[in-house]
Amino acid sequence: MANANITAGKQQTSSLRKKRNRYIMFWCWLFVLPNIILFTLFQAWPIVTSWYYAMSDWSGLSSQIEFVGLANFQELINDKYFWNAYKNVFIFTFGSVPFQLMLGLLFAVILNNPKLKFASIYRTLIFLPVITSASIIGIVMGFIWSTDGGVNYLLMQLGILDVPIDFLGSMKWAMPTVIMVSVWMSTGINMIFWLAGLQGIPKELYEAAYIDGAGHFKTFFSITLPLLIPIGAVILLFNVAFSLRVFDLIKTLTDGGPFFATDVVSTYIYSAAFAGEIGQPRMGYGSAAGVFFGFTIIFLMLIIQYLRSKAKANRYV
């Protein structure tokens, strides 16, 4: 009798628990649903469809989509403007990433000193370009680097130049100028990344180095730098991924010009797919370029990740 009562009670609690679990599961799924929908519509679905578009001839305006197989890819790999854009985006990335990493680290090390007064004000000022819209930067820098702008004025006052240079309008100077503007724009965010890394280094190590009589440079190279390498790898990954996707800055600063000297893959895709500067807009062809370049980026990320894990295995990191 008593036994049966206990079993009944157990059954009751277990069914209650089941009910409670089902209740929690229901709400959890309801809670993740909006984000899953936004993710599916705008990140997962695009991957599937971009393949379909890439293999079709489609202007994006009409509902007429013609399946053309690999014809777009064939045309792409024979297009010297595509390879020009492809080459340019790597020049841009390799030109800008090392400088913004190093400058960011330099500022971070200087401004991490707790005894330095006004450090937070300097930090804010150096960070301002990061939060400024690229269209503003493109326009303002377009003037500053023009023949009437501040850079030419300064160089002529210093006697370095006799005649002003049209930095953004010259085939030779356009890309280096875009790189310099990009470094100016991205140093602030790298500084914040590095500061996050610096704050993770235990203070005792610095005290020990100080007691051992190590100077600033010795301390930096034998304590700070080795300990920053793990976070540095993540920062490098961010920078490379971000630079390969550059669009806003180039679009507003040079629009890929002069004569495609600063045309990168994203601006190439934009003009093929949306602007229709060479006749009709071609969403299908643009998608093919996107898929091709997307794989390049994934491939590069995998290489960087592989090197990271190898370095980890060898205990360099």
Place this chain on the structure above:
Amino acid sequence: MNNSFLIRNSGSISRFITHIILIGVCFIWMYPFLWMVSSSFKTDAEFFENGLSIIPNSFNMSNIIRAWETANFSQYFLNTFIITFSVVLIVLASTSACGYALGRFSFPGKKVIYVLLVCSMFIPLEFSIIPIVALINALGLSNTMIGVILAESGGGHVMLVLMFASYFAQIPKEMEESATMDGCGFLRTFVHVMLPLAKPIIGSAVIMQVIFTWNSFLLPLILTLSNPSIRPLSVGLYAFKGENVVDWTGIAAGATISVLPVIIIFIVLQKYFVEGISGAVKG
């Protein structure tokens, strides 16, 4: 005695030099902004005579008024405000709810969601921009404000979800239990007990999303190509430059109007922004 004086003295000299260099660097760094703000107060004549100086002769408001009234910047400003406000609300609601469920409970399917979201971090935008535009067109939302808002809110927002998940995960279990005792359901516990506790993360999420959306350029550029009246500031300014190549003082005024709100928000909420970004690189 003597020795320690020397050390202190050399310290203050090197500190002085550090400050001089930093002030110089910051001046060069800030020059484009100073030029922009001062140009927006200059008259045309003054701009051509003395275009590079960073102190205007007088605070002439005519450029600002011209940009605001005749160049549609009041409309662009309102559009940007509506877009940013809506996107931030949508993203905040979906990421905090998702982070709460993932961070605090175990339920079937949770692992799959985690894996999917983390994988999405590595998907380049190149894959998605054309399909997103096609999707918005297919939904009949091309060249509408709702289309821009939806496209801007799209995506898995992994970083924010993970930030919320790890924050909610470390809140003690008792908080929920006592809320359940008081008769709060799942939704009420989340809204009245959990969300108020997550204020620092909400701060980071809001400021990062505000700045990101306020400045975003590519998506609104494409989605408003044939409807100028719903352009946000970033696109409006770009178009204004294209149409009025010579009106530099007007352009500078428009740029100043566009950037000022973000700078003010950033300076006020700076702490949260830096914490959010640092969390992203550490995690």
